Amino acid sequence: MKTMKLLALGLLSLIVFAACAGDPSPSPVVPTSEDPTPPLSSPAAPTQPEIMASPEMTSAQVPTVVSAPLTGPLVEVVTSGLDTPWEIVFLPGGELLVTERSGNLVLIGKTATRIQVPNVEQRGEGGLLGLALDPDYAANNRIYVYLTSLENGQLVNRVERYVFKNGTLSDRKVIFEGILGASNHDGGRIEFGPDGYLYITTGDAQNSDSAQDITSLQGKILRITREGEIPEGNPFASAVWSYGHRNPQGLAWDAEGRLWSTEHGPSGAGSGYDELNLITPGANYGWPEIQGEEEREGIVSPVIQSGGSVTWAPGDVEYLDGKLYFTGLRGSALYVVSLDGEKIAGFDTFFSGDYGRLRAVRLGPDGYLYISTSNRDGRGNPGADDDLILRVNPNLLTKP
Numbered sequence: 001m002k003t004m005k006l007l008a009l010g011l012l013s014l015i016v017f018a019a020c021a022g023d024p025s026p027s028p029v030v031p032t033s034e035d036p037t038p039p040l041s042s043p044a045a046p047t048q049p050e051i052m053a054s055p056e057m058t059s060a061q062v063p064t065v066v067s068a069p070l071t072g073p074l075v076e077v078v079t080s081g082l083d084t085p086w087e088i089v090f091l092p093g094g095e096l097l098v099t100e101r102s103g104n105l106v107l108i109g110k111t112a113t114r115i116q117v118p119n120v121e122q123r124g125e126g127g128l129l130g131l132a133l134d135p136d137y138a139a140n141n142r143i144y145v146y147l148t149s150l151e152n153g154q155l156v157n158r159v160e161r162y163v164f165k166n167g168t169l170s171d172r173k174v175i176f177e178g179i180l181g182a183s184n185h186d187g188g189r190i191e192f193g194p195d196g197y198l199y200i201t202t203g204d205a206q207n208s209d210s211a212q213d214i215t216s217l218q219g220k221i222l223r224i225t226r227e228g229e230i231p232e233g234n235p236f237a238s239a240v241w242s243y244g245h246r247n248p249q250g251l252a253w254d255a256e257g258r259l260w261s262t263e264h265g266p267s268g269a270g271s272g273y274d275e276l277n278l279i280t281p282g283a284n285y286g287w288p289e290i291q292g293e294e295e296r297e298g299i300v301s302p303v304i305q306s307g308g309s310v311t312w313a314p315g316d317v318e319y320l321d322g323k324l325y326f327t328g329l330r331g332s333a334l335y336v337v338s339l340d341g342e343k344i345a346g347f348d349t350f351f352s353g354d355y356g357r358l359r360a361v362r363l364g365p366d367g368y369l370y371i372s373t374s375n376r377d378g379r380g381n382p383g384a385d386d387d388l389i390l391r392v393n394p395n396l397l398t399k400p
Contacts, residue, residue: 124183155181235282250317262314
């Protein structure tokens with residue numbers, strides 16, 4: 001789970017990359033939307049982004065000594081040559097395990113190895129997305145993945161569990177299914193919370209009305225057990241934990257156990273309205289009834305939102321020492337939100353445009369932030385070495 005606790009584990013010996021100073025602008029000035037949505041009358045004709053061939057994948061070696069305090073530069077490259085990496089987790093030995101949207105797990109340690117996950121349908125924003133380790137992974141080697149598949153011509157999303165051992169997958173089990181998919185708005189983040197339950201973000205699958213329907217699994221944050229059962233305390237006696245979401249992308253818990261989530265705002269005229277939300281069980285977060293600063297009785301407004309002239313298109317979110325760090329896809333930046341309890345005390349933008357589209361962010365056991373680019377997802381301008389995993393020293397993320 002994403003918490004402030006750090007583990008004293010072995011880590012990657014990394015190749016130094018050109019360090020960049022923070023961008024002085026408070027937010028990216030990008031007034032176009034992240035995911036132009038095709039008309040709902042033609043969902044059977046999704047657009048497949050062009051996937052460019054990745055270069056040869058490279059990675060660095062796992063060291064045996066971890067230095068403290070943080071002495072590394074602002075930014076280093078951990079791995080290059082990835083194909084749209086979507087999620088990053090750390091294994092107990094210090095290796096990284098990364099999902100590529102095209103359907104591969106990538107094990108990154110002394111070498112980098114791709115392992116194909118079966119039955120993945122990469123279509124638009126769908127594919128192999130979220131990844132989480134079982135809380136008892138050290139004993140049972142279980143991993144959970146969120147993926148898009150094709151069933152009888154219909155895109156669907158589900159959570160599967162595997163045993164991952166010696167670089168191979170076995171003991172496949174479908175943990176949770178019935179989540180409709182689409183070429184856009186598939187959600188896909190999965191994280192174990194401090195309560196030991198698995199939280200899942202789902203998009204509205206291009207059907208905005210489903211977000212307000214508490215009997216639907218679309219446009220929700222879900223909470224289930226490791227076996228896919230409904231825990232006691234879920235507000236609707238179903239998997240639904242909160243509703244009224246358009247396309248939630250990130251999940252993180254702060255030091256007080258509060259759950260935060262990033263979410264893509266609407267497309268079209270007046271784009272933007274991306275959100276950072278504080279999640280409470282049973283709450284309605286408004287899509288498609290309200291957006292931006294709008295308020296309505298019985299609906300929770302975002303803690304902070306981008307406004308109509310700026311698009312963050314936020315990816316994942318991570319918490320560290322009183323701050324939330326979230327990535328921007330269309331915004332192509334790292335956003336840092338300083339918290340004062342449940343309120344926002346500050347907002348800063350870093351790396352605006354420096355590395356292109358940013359998606360995953362994970363706090364490493366060494367105290368650094370690990371961030372993936374997403375320039376090969378059909379919406380970016382990939383460089384020769386894309387996509388990358390970057391290691392960022394949070395102590396050097398300062399404004400002049």
